[in-house]
Amino acid sequence: MVARKERLIEQMLEEIHGNPPPDMTARITRAMHAPDAGTTQGLADSPALGGDLVRQDAAVQAPVIRVAFPWHWFAAAAAAAVLVGALLAMTFSAKGDPEPGQPGIAGPGNSPAASPRAPRPDAQDPRRELPSNPRENPREPVVPGSPRQPGANTQPQPGPAQPDSPPVVPPDQPDHVQNPPKPETPPENPREYPQPPAPQDPPREPAKDPVVGGPDAPKPGPEVPKQPVPDQPSNPSGPVVEAPKPDPVPDRPPTEAPKPVPVRVATFLYQSDSARLSLRAAGETSWKEIKDIKSGQEFLSGSSLRARRPVQLDLGNGIRAWLQGDIELGISDATPSLEPLTTGDAVYIDALGCKGAVLVRRGDVSMEVSDAAMMAERSGTNLKIACLDNEVSWGESKLTAGQSASLSGKGFSREKTEGQRLREDKFIREIAKAQNLWREDFETKPGERLFSGEVDGGRVIGAQREPSIGLNFPGGHAISERSYLRVRLRVNAAATVGLQLVADENKGKFGREVTLEADHWTIVRIALVAQADGEQRGKVGGNGGVVEKPYLNVLIAKFQATVKAKGAQLEIDWIEIGEEPQAK
Amino acid sequence: MNLEPPDPCWAFLKVMALAAVEKRLDFEALIERHQAGVWRYLRFLGASRTEAEDLTQETFLAVWKSGFEQYSDAATAAYFRTTARSRFLMMLRARGRRPKESDLADFDADWMALTNDGEAWDERIEVLQKCMGQLQSKGREALDLCYRQGLTQAEMADRLEMKPEGVKTLLRRIVEKLRQCMEAKLKWSPEKNV
Incomplete structure (x- = not known):
């Protein structure tokens, strides 16, 4: 008991400190009406319970219903229907020849109201799709092994259950009724009831039988009781059964929405060894492994990708995404979107310095990411968002670099400041490894490696001499054809900044000048070899020649930056040297 | 006698449909009223936050599927708790653990005693x-x-x-x-x- 009290206190402490229970009402009601019913097994195959159609009707008719048809009318109406049905059945059977509409009354009208517990198979409505569905019996246990209505000692359970029979019927009944209420259908029989959304099928079918079969068609006696069960097309009186067939078909097409045209969302760049990238095209259910994938292969909206190890995609506008697990690609207003599908699936998005944006989704919740580096990992029904660079926001809440939080429909919760620990995530580490990334964050002091400038609050501030900032690389970094340098920096007055990389053993240095606005963090990305080939600022050694291909594989030993304006101060947030991974 | 056979049937079906709609709305109200309690109860049993979220959803869906009827608030809360506990056990078993239902049985009494049924x-x-x-x-x-x-x-x-x-x-x-x-x-x- 002590332990449970303390557990309860810990729960309360969580709530007091800003972690209340999530509001799941919308989520559960959505799942109730979803065709595949979320995580709960078996709902998908249960129109008697899922019922998109019923849900739509509910939304439309709810206000009317509450006023015009309170619950207690139901029993009276059901009883009346049964009486009328019985009366009619007696009348018609006395006549011997069925009148139009008679079978319809005998079918759906009688069977549910008579006894939901022991429905006669032959009395069931033929359109009822779930004759053997366990939910037909509302007394079926919910969960194996769990008692029904456990409040047995607190409520009238077994006794009152019997009289409940009539109210128990409705959940089943309307579901085979739900197809009929199609809005635009004019009443088939306007004589009596100007019924609003006319339920066509049930009444119409029985009415047609006699029409099609015609009074001319001589019907042998035994066929009369069979008519309420027209679900057997093999009925010997073939023509009679075939006639109503066109009904359900023409009703369908108007309900189908036009399919969205798939558009390109991403192109493939790179996959790690044994990533085993698989694709599930839009509308399909099976995954197909993509063998011999080439850089530049396009992926369309609506498709999903499955990768066991990190895979890199180009989302356009310079935005790169890495993914692992099952990720669905989509597009919304020309903005690509990525949705991790199951727990543990993750995407890393690098949109730093890019103009475009990308959406990270989880169901109806989506977050736009622009000019930031972040990771989103599916965690249960939420997304764990980790901001690695710059900031991401949802509504008015923001996460800055080094912070993580859980994102749900209510926004961020459980915000944490994790700092560089975020980069220790296995997924992030694998990405860094694939990029052969070396990064200096200045979160910890680099010690003697920093030969110019001072570290303060996670950034280095330039000294008032040249170079303003200078840093030795530990071990050096070999330049490849796909190497790049990326720096985030700021000046307090508009100025030109020279960025230089110096090769090991003084084998050369090359650099580039960038002009920066005042007081504005800027990310500069330089493709190192491209610069060597095409830029006139590349220098080698002391001879001043343009850097060329031989410069490949040289080891970079230090980085230095110089402000070319007196009094201007330079700050650098981080420096990265890496290489674009190459598809094999 | 001018009988109109379809009409009673129509009326009957319409009433049925409307009753089902009513039932859904009632159940949505139940979700709103009880979901926080179910979630807290699952946390009390030992589920993590995300597990509790998933299990709460499953609990309500299972109850909805069962053709649930409400007798009283207390009975309903008890029913939700039992279903939630059962789901929690199923989750543990799916993970290879072998908890017995009796292990969790007295949690319910403690929950009632400590929180007055969450009220x-x-x-x-x-x-x-x-x-x-x-x-x-x-x-x-x-x-x-x-x-x-x-x-x-x-x-x-x-x-x-x-x-x-x-x-x-x-x-x-x-x-x-x-x-x-x-x-x-x-x-x-x-x-x-x-």
């Missing part, structure tokens, strides 16, 4: 906040670091300039102190303490 939750929270007011500033800071900022014990140790073991002990003592305070204020039976 007194807000009141309990208020009492706990008063008890927190009696803590020393270091204790309150530790709670803030742990529950609001979500720091690990190692990180807390850095902030509080303590050893990680010391943080663990500190948190344990704080919770113990809060429990004693709650017992006194709410007349939770301390004699049951073992």
Whole structure:
């Protein structure tokens, strides 16, 4: 008991400190009406319970219903229907020849109201799709092994259950009724009831039988009781059964929405060894492994990708995404979107310095990411968002670099400041490894490696001499054809900044000048070899020649930056040297 | 006699459809009223936050599928709890654990006793906040670091300039102190303490 009290206190402490229970009402009601019913097994195959159609009707008719048809009318109406049905059945059977509409009354009208517990198979409505569905019996246990209505000692359970029979019927009944209420259908029989959304099928079918079969068609006696069960097309009186067939078909097409045209969302760049990238095209259910994938292969909206190890995609506008697990690609207003599908699936998005944006989704919740580096990992029904660079926001809440939080429909919760620990995530580490990334964050002091400038609050501030900032690389970094340098920096007055990389053993240095606005963090990305080939600022050694291909594989030993304006101060947030991974 | 055979059928079907709609709306109201309680109960059983979310959803869907009928609020809450507990057990078993239902059986009684079937939750929270007011500033800071900022014990140790073991002990003592305070204020039976 002590332990449970303390557990309860810990729960309360969580709530007091800003972690209340999530509001799941919308989520559960959505799942109730979803065709595949979320995580709960078996709902998908249960129109008697899922019922998109019923849900739509509910939304439309709810206000009317509450006023015009309170619950207690139901029993009276059901009883009346049964009486009328019985009366009619007696009348018609006395006549011997069925009148139009008679079978319809005998079918759906009688069977549910008579006894939901022991429905006669032959009395069931033929359109009822779930004759053997366990939910037909509302007394079926919910969960194996769990008692029904456990409040047995607190409520009238077994006794009152019997009289409940009539109210128990409705959940089943309307579901085979739900197809009929199609809005635009004019009443088939306007004589009596100007019924609003006319339920066509049930009444119409029985009415047609006699029409099609015609009074001319001589019907042998035994066929009369069979008519309420027209679900057997093999009925010997073939023509009679075939006639109503066109009904359900023409009703369908108007309900189908036009399919969205798939558009390109991403192109493939790179996959790690044994990533085993698989694709599930839009509308399909099976995954197909993509063998011999080439850089530049396009992926369309609506498709999903499955990768066991990190895979890199180009989302356009310079935005790169890495993914692992099952990720669905989509597009919304020309903005690509990525949705991790199951727990543990993750995407890393690098949109730093890019103009475009990308959406990270989880169901109806989506977050736009622009000019930031972040990771989103599916965690249960939420997304764990980790901001690695710059900031991401949802509504008015923001996460800055080094912070993580859980994102749900209510926004961020459980915000944490994790700092560089975020980069220790296995997924992030694998990405860094694939990029052969070396990064200096200045979160910890680099010690003697920093030969110019001072570290303060996670950034280095330039000294008032040249170079303003200078840093030795530990071990050096070999330049490849796909190497790049990326720096985030700021000046307090508009100025030109020279960025230089110096090769090991003084084998050369090359650099580039960038002009920066005042007081504005800027990310500069330089493709190192491209610069060597095409830029006139590349220098080698002391001879001043343009850097060329031989410069490949040289080891970079230090980085230095110089402000070319007196009094201007330079700050650098981080420096990265890496290489674009190459598809094999 | 001018009989119109389809009409009674139509009326009957319409009433049925409307009744089903009514039932859905009622159930949605039930979800709104009970979902926080079910979630808290699952957490009390030992589910993590995300597990509790998933299980709460499954609980309501299972009840909805069962053709549930409401007798009274108390009975409904009890029914939800039992279904939730059953789902929780199924989850544990799916993970290869072998808990017995009896292991969790007395949780229900404790939950009822401690929270008055969840009805007194807000009141309990208020009492706990008063008890927190009696803590020393270091204790309150530790709670803030742990529950609001979500720091690990190692990180807390850095902030509080303590050893990680010391943080663990500190948190344990704080919770113990809060429990004693709650017992006194709410007349939770301390004699049951073992």
